[in-house]
Amino acid sequence: MDTILEIKNFSIEFETPEGQVLAVSNMNVALKKGQSLGVVGESGSGKTQTFLALMGLLAKNGRCSGQASFYGHDLLQMSVEQLNQIRGVKMSMIFQDPMTSLNPYLRVSRQMTEVLIEHKNYNKKDALEKAIHMLDLVGIPDPSRRIHMYSHEFSGGMRQRVMIAMALLCEPDLLIADEPTTALDVTIQAQILELLDELKQKLGMSIVIITHDLGVVAGLCDQVMVMYGGRVAEHGDVQQIFYHPQHPYTQGLLQSMPSLVSELDQALYSIPGHPPNLQSLPAGCAFNPRCAKCIDACSQTQPELLAVASGTMVACHHVHTPHVAENLS
Numbered sequence: 572m573d574t575i576l577e578i579k580n581f582s583i584e585f586e587t588p589e590g591q592v593l594a595v596s597n598m599n600v601a602l603k604k605g606q607s608l609g610v611v612g613e614s615g616s617g618k619t620q621t622f623l624a625l626m627g628l629l630a631k632n633g634r635c636s637g638q639a640s641f642y643g644h645d646l647l648q649m650s651v652e653q654l655n656q657i658r659g660v661k662m663s664m665i666f667q668d669p670m671t672s673l674n675p676y677l678r679v680s681r682q683m684t685e686v687l688i689e690h691k692n693y694n695k696k697d698a699l700e701k702a703i704h705m706l707d708l709v710g711i712p713d714p715s716r717r718i719h720m721y722s723h724e725f726s727g728g729m730r731q732r733v734m735i736a737m738a739l740l741c742e743p744d745l746l747i748a749d750e751p752t753t754a755l756d757v758t759i760q761a762q763i764l765e766l767l768d769e770l771k772q773k774l775g776m777s778i779v780i781i782t783h784d785l786g787v788v789a790g791l792c793d794q795v796m797v798m799y800g801g802r803v804a805e806h807g808d809v810q811q812i813f814y815h816p817q818h819p820y821t822q823g824l825l826q827s828m829p830s831l832v833s834e835l836d837q838a839l840y841s842i843p844g845h846p847p848n849l850q851s852l853p854a855g856c857a858f859n860p861r862c863a864k865c866i867d868a869c870s871q872t873q874p875e876l877l878a879v880a881s882g883t884m885v886a887c888h889h890v891h892t893p894h895v896a897e898n899l900s
């Protein structure tokens with residue numbers, strides 16, 4: 572299988588009035604064609620910025636280093652013109668807020684057909700037909716009429732579907748979906764996730780799904796990367812991590828999953844404390860102040876991301892210190 576995306580030693584730093592902020596530190600991940608990756612973690616853990624940077628959309632005060640190869644070509648070294656040949660065509664992103672990628676002043680028909688005319692050499696008639704087909708595929712009722720509406724005339728859920736249709740229009744090889752369902756009610760959430768899974772099978776595309784919710788990645792993803800305070804805490808096969816989570820943070824996320832525990836018990840299982848402030852990360856492992864399995868090393872040195880027997884990569888002193896783990900667990 573071809574490797575579609577390979578991120579190596581990737582970091583992001585922001586320059587702020589208070590000094591430099593390391594938002595993402597030394598990330599490594601490879602995704603094969605047709606595979607999907609779930610990126611999970613609490614707010615501010617670096618999920619969105621990583622993939623915005625890959626799309627060439629990092630804020631002006633941000634700087635990234637390392638490599639991010641798309642089919643072997645480093646996205647971080649590409650000019651805007653080179654990126655424009657790929658963005659929205661071979662690699663698409665669904666943003667948290669649909670209005671980010673929909674132009675309120677243009678009818679949806681115009682926005683959708685222009686992409687096909689410009690990047691896929693469609694004529695106007697075929698482009699309109701294809702766009703209507705895509706709206707139909709994402710479950711927009713009466714698409715040949717609604718395609719002529721403006722984005723604000725759609726409900727929130729419909730707008731999200733329009734954005735997904737736009738992102739899929741050129742049948743990208745890689746779809747990056749940032750919290751694609753958070754703003755939607757539960758039934759529509761389920762429908763959209765089902766749709767993404769269907770399109771993954773049908774079009775063979777790779778998906779990166781960014782979410783707070785491990786439940787979302789369960790059905791859709793092959794691998795999962797758990798981020799904490801800008802660092803990868805655990806990364807590997809979804810089944811392995813779901814059934815045998817190693818990092819105490821992953822264990823906490825899994826225990827507080829709504830499908831596993833009742834609403835009342837969620838409070839009991841939820842991870843104590845708050846996500847860390849990147850400007851004042853604790854020494855050692857950033858999770859140590861909230862971790863019940865903390866040992867001395869955790870507040871002293873940052874744990875390396877190392878493989879455990881199952882092949883999962885884990886950054887945790889407790890996990891990699893067997894005699895201590897045996898005594899404490």
Ligand SMILES: Nc1ncnc2c1ncn2[C@@H]1O[C@H](COP(=O)(O)OP(=O)(O)OP(=O)(O)O)[C@@H](O)[C@H]1O
Pocket residue numbers: 585586587592594612613614615616617618619620621630632633783849
């Ligand atoms: N332009 C910026 N300048 C300084 N810091 C920034 C900037 N943009 C983002 N950050 C910081 O980078 C960190 C990572 O942000 P990111 O949006 O990737 O988090 P996230 O995990 O996607 O969170 P959420 O789930 O809330 O979207 C955050 O702490 C954020 O405050």
